[in-house]
Amino acid sequence: MLGVLLILCLYYTVATYHTEQPTGREGAISLAGSIRTDIAKDARIVIVAQTDAAETEFAETLHADLLAHGYQNVAMAQGDPPAVRKELEALAVTGSPIGLIATTPTCQGWTVFDALKAHNPAFSRTAVRVPQSGRRSTFLSPSNLRNVADQIAVIAIIAVGMTLVILTGGIDLSVGSLVALSAILTAWLIQHGGGVQATFSTMCLASLIAILACGAMGLFSGLMVTGFRIPSFIATLAIMQVASGLAFIVAQGQSINALPTSFTWLGRGENLASLPNAVVLMVLLYALAHLVMTRTRIGRYIYAVGGNSEAARLSGVQTRRILLFVYLISGIAAGIGGVITASQLQAGAPTYGQMYELYVIAAVVVGGTSLAGGEGRIFNTLIGAFIIAVIRNGMNLTNTEPYKQKVVLGLVILGAVLLDRLKRRRTPN
Numbered sequence: 001m002l003g004v005l006l007i008l009c010l011y012y013t014v015a016t017y018h019t020e021q022p023t024g025r026e027g028a029i030s031l032a033g034s035i036r037t038d039i040a041k042d043a044r045i046v047i048v049a050q051t052d053a054a055e056t057e058f059a060e061t062l063h064a065d066l067l068a069h070g071y072q073n074v075a076m077a078q079g080d081p082p083a084v085r086k087e088l089e090a091l092a093v094t095g096s097p098i099g100l101i102a103t104t105p106t107c108q109g110w111t112v113f114d115a116l117k118a119h120n121p122a123f124s125r126t127a128v129r130v131p132q133s134g135r136r137s138t139f140l141s142p143s144n145l146r147n148v149a150d151q152i153a154v155i156a157i158i159a160v161g162m163t164l165v166i167l168t169g170g171i172d173l174s175v176g177s178l179v180a181l182s183a184i185l186t187a188w189l190i191q192h193g194g195g196v197q198a199t200f201s202t203m204c205l206a207s208l209i210a211i212l213a214c215g216a217m218g219l220f221s222g223l224m225v226t227g228f229r230i231p232s233f234i235a236t237l238a239i240m241q242v243a244s245g246l247a248f249i250v251a252q253g254q255s256i257n258a259l260p261t262s263f264t265w266l267g268r269g270e271n272l273a274s275l276p277n278a279v280v281l282m283v284l285l286y287a288l289a290h291l292v293m294t295r296t297r298i299g300r301y302i303y304a305v306g307g308n309s310e311a312a313r314l315s316g317v318q319t320r321r322i323l324l325f326v327y328l329i330s331g332i333a334a335g336i337g338g339v340i341t342a343s344q345l346q347a348g349a350p351t352y353g354q355m356y357e358l359y360v361i362a363a364v365v366v367g368g369t370s371l372a373g374g375e376g377r378i379f380n381t382l383i384g385a386f387i388i389a390v391i392r393n394g395m396n397l398t399n400t401e402p403y404k405q406k407v408v409l410g411l412v413i414l415g416a417v418l419l420d421r422l423k424r425r426r427t428p429n
Contacts, residue, residue, distance in 0.1 A: 169373030182338020187348025218331020267343030306373030
């Protein structure tokens with residue numbers, strides 16, 4: 001699975017390579033380096049840009065960089081073409097001739113520069129320079145990699161609980177609706193606990209209550225499966241409907257937006273090595289789950305129940321308790337996902353989490369966990385989650401239509417299941 005992930009990353013790295021001229025601060029730094037290479041420090045330079053935020057950042061960064069490297073005769077002219085022309089003409093009648101106009105790719109095509117050269121002798125030898133273009137991969141850009149991490153954090157966290165459920169031979173279809181319920185409960189409690197003025201303790205308590213409520217819903221699913229022998233597919237399908245209905249009832253069909261700005265700390269904040277806090281939490285949860293599954297008795301029992309429930313029961317394993325435990329954890333994981341979603345969007349809405357159960361199950365299955373139970377690894381689920389995220393992100397970057405994306409995702413899930421079945425057929429009993 002790790003090899004597949006690397007191949008996908010390599011493919012989308014190549015597929016999204018394109019020629020691009022840097023803008024903003026990046027463009028200014030690139031152009032400053034070019035100017036320092038072959039423009040004398042006593043040359044007169046005018047920086048031309050428009051007045052929007054990105055162009056202003058370009059002009060100010062380039063101006064500061066050139067001054068810091070000994071260029072003292074540097075001026076700026078900002079505005080639309082007529083305003084810039086007036087400023088350039090005013091600058092031309094004072095001081096030495098203008099040797100260079102440093103501008104942005106957006107302004108490069110202005111006819112004002114050609115007009116000045118044709119009709120004003122002061123500009124006959126003035127060069128116009130923009131940041132050098134280069135080939136780069138959109139997929140590997142820092143902003144896109146962060147976007148992939150942000151997109152996968154919630155799905156991957158929910159997949160921890162789903163992995164435990166599938167390892168026991170079950171399935172949990174309620175996780176998407178539990179995300180919506182958790183987000184709504186968190187937002188509703190914060191709104192009634194002070195709204196935008198809510199304290200840190202209020203936000204923590206609201207989040208904890210929402211997570212525990214989702215855990216209770218997961219536990220109820222487990223009771224239906226263990227106590228009444230209802231197939232997990234049916235039991236969790238019913239809970240999915242119940243949780244979705246409760247989310248709409250609590251929210252009265254509306255989104256809840258009266259949340260403090262500080263509530264976004266978990267979903268959008270960065271405190272460790274510029275990593276999003278949600279991603280840090282995801283890594284910690286996977287490390288904890290890995291320790292539980294590989295170093296504790298309950299982890300061995302989960303594998304045993306999934307491998308052969310009756311044999312595990314005859315060996316003294318409390319199979320019902322194990323099943324209750326995994327459905328409880330699945331509900332809690334979905335609750336955490338809902339809190340993160342509310343934090344990322346600074347709101348709660350009953351429509352959150354739609355189709356999440358599909359993406360979560362896909363991550364677990366693509367990660368190699370067998371739907372028959374008893375076989376799979378936690379960290380492989382994380383790799384599977386990243387595979388799904390990279391496929392979705394890559395298709396978005398290559399402008400693949402949404403309906404085609406559904407076809408691809410469905411084929412990926414089907415392929416993973418087929419590979420699992422073929423592997424089990426080759427394995428001798």
